[in-house]
Amino acid sequence: MIGKPITGRSFGGCVRYVVNKQDAKIITAEGVRIQNAGAIIQDFNLQRKMRPELGKAVGHLVLSWSKEDLSKLNDGIMAERAKEYMDKVGIRDTQFIVVRHNDREHPHLHVIYNRVDNNGNTITDKNNFAKNVKACKEITLKYDYHLGDGKDQVNRQALKGKEKIRYELFDTIKAALKQSVNWKQLEGQLQKQGISIAYKFRSGTNEVQGISFEKGDIKMKGSAIDRSLSYASIDTQLNRNLQVQQQHAARVVNQPSLADQLREVIRQRTQADQVPIPGGGKSILETLLEPQFVSGPPDPVGDADIARRKRKKREAEQSQSQGISR
Template sequence: MIGKIPKPGKSFGGCIEYNVLKKEAAILYADGVRIDKTAHIIADFNMQRKMNPGLGQAVGHISLSWSPEDKDRLNDEKMISIAKEYLQKMKIQDTQLLIVKHKDRAHPHIHIVYNRVNNEGKTIPDSFQHLKNIKISKELTLKHGMHIGQGKEKVNRQQLKGIDKLKYELYDTIKSVSQKVTSMAELKQELLKQGIGMQFKYKSGTLEKQGISFSKGDYKFKGSEIDRSLSYGRLNKQIEQQAQQQINTQPKSLADQLRQAISEQQGKPQTTYLKNEPQTNYLQEALRLSEQLLSITPEPEPDDLYKRKRKKQEQEKYHGPHI
């Protein structure tokens, strides 16, 4: 099961008309509102919101979706039961509620409309809803034995909207770029070219990094909120491994090769050659000579003008100046 939570809205009219008037839509459950007419549903929601006129965005909206593989295991009663359990865990209680089933997708899904002004006129908070949604959706999926998706790669991007669409865009871009860099600084620079900001969270009073977040436009998400693989710890470990792999695959210099040969030879029984000298001595001498050669800066070759001038001076020295 996957829960999607758009931003709270201002208009019950637009939200309810979208959900109720959609082709083949069916109201499964209602609490605190009349359902005989769409106009009555809207009027009842708006009547309660007047108890807290200072709350502009009073429209709560959540969709719950299941895998097509769960279709045979779900009926209306089962979806209502799971929805109520979900709302209880999300602490969305004691308020007006409407649950509508849609059939415009291959997978089973319902829409929940609720009033953020509860029955006592108090505000139902929406802080940290997205994080709680992820945790609770997974918990209920496991509890009810529903199908678990096999990763973000199989999600149909074309059907995504709003925040979910942005999260997947960030996920795809960050995953692609992170596989080509060898440092966090390089990752930050490359993401900036794509219009994505990257910020670190530091341990209080220190320069020790312990978290990472990404931003685009007006939105900002923790790396782990986008995907667990994008947490600071996992992302940093991946990039460090890539940097080490690049070092290991770089061709070694002659001096490095000779050092390796000496190291390997010192771990073996010494074999004598001319004058009973060990082979390691020859390798060490070769290393010394190679380092000397690498440190020598060759003198520049004299240019043609210098050569002609020098030749003229030599001729004048032995034959006198040319008249």
Template sequence: MIGKIPKPGKSFGGCIQYNVLKKEAAILYADGVRIDKIAHTIDDFNMQRKMNPGLGQAVGHIALSWSPSDSDKLNDEKMVSIAKEYLQKMKIQDTQVLMVRHKDKEHPHVHIVYNRVDNEGKSIPDNFQHLKNVKISKELTLKYGMHIGQGKEKVNRQQLKGIDKLKYELHDTIKSVSQKVSSMAELKQELLKQGIGMQFKYKSGTLEKQGISFSKGKYKFKGSEIDRSLSYGKLSKQIEQQQKQVIEQRLSLGQQLREVINKQPGKEQSNHLSFNPFGHLPVITPEPDKPYRRKKKKGQDQDQDQSRGINY
């Protein structure tokens, strides 16, 4: 099971109409709202929203999806039961909730619409929601023995359409190119050659990078929206590690060359080989010159000795 949390919405009307009016959509559960008419459902959500008018984005929306392999294990009641447990662990409680099942995809999935203004007029926090979602989704998947996905590499690309297809194309290209570069600047240049733009998000008023996004055509996505491994933090860390490995490999190769040269025979000879880092050939290191002595002329020593009073 995986949970997908879209960007917070501002309109209950648009969110509810999208979920309820979809072909073959079925309302599985409702708490605190009427479901006889869509207009009544929207009015009920908006009425409670007015209890906290300062909360601009009061619309909560989460989609829970299971693998097609889990279809035989799931019925409407089971999906509702797991969704309720999910909301409880996410600390989304004591508020209006609507659960709608869609059948437009091969995999089972249910959409949850909830009011971020609870029954007492207090705001339901959404900080760290994405991190909690990943943890709780995995926890419930293991608890109920559901299928665990094998990553994007196992997804059948041929069945993808529209935005999903584009996201996977971006994922595959960025992952491939990022493994061959040594800096973020080089990554940006190489992606541009393939028609993919890369933009950084900076901390307000500074040059400190804190986010990254990718674009192709009229579409633009955050790196983490494409895949968690493509967030700025994880992507820059990956490239730094690759650069470090290259440097370590070069240093290791240099050390091996020095060891080979030091083991060459004749190293102790007067004319020995030394390693020249700027060429392919060894250079000859000559012996130091001996002190120069002037050669004396024949009979010079005898004349000098006589001058000192020495007789033979």
């Protein structure tokens, strides 16, 4: 299960979009009349008046499951999971509606809630993203829902607003982290992309307590972008990258050159050739050095010349013999 928390200003636009969509179904609600979108909007706005200074009073959540979880879900179960999620992230004692949509392959629902609770207090949106990740993970593990492949599978083109920027930061930081072995290198990689790092130090010390990333007028905590981008997680990854680099460098230094490898092969073969044959015989090398093996191959040109000279000698001897007989 994954969640997407959103805050907004207008109950009218949000409620009409969620409730009036084709095949939309309100599966649970509290504190509002659900006859139609108009009644829901009116009830939300009535309670909102207790905190007129709160600009973004609209809370909107999208909770989604993998299509592999469809057999484990129905309207009642999805409504209960939405309530459980809200309790985990601190959305309590307020108006809300839970609406299931059926326009996608994967099961999902929308929750609209009032950030002005029933007592006129404001429901905080601080650390919404970090709380969202924690709650979704706990519910997914508790009910054995399908674990997705993470942010790599999210459709970036469909994202908007702050969520789009969050994923852009995630992708850029992850890419820079793969090429860095220390914080200085990481800072340099990110500066090329227009992103700076702001460190939060423990009061009165040089100990880093947290980290944020800034691009333009947007600033987000590392843990709010993704848990893997907290200061501790990044520091661990940088140290791991450094160890891998050092191990690779050590292997390169210790690896013998090609010439050394060839010399070693020749040395081993020479030693093998000089090993005496069992039974007292000569070694292979000694056998190969004997004259019959050292002498070169027959010389056909030289052999023909010798034969020609022998033939002339015989002819001369025969001529002399015939002369004497006469």
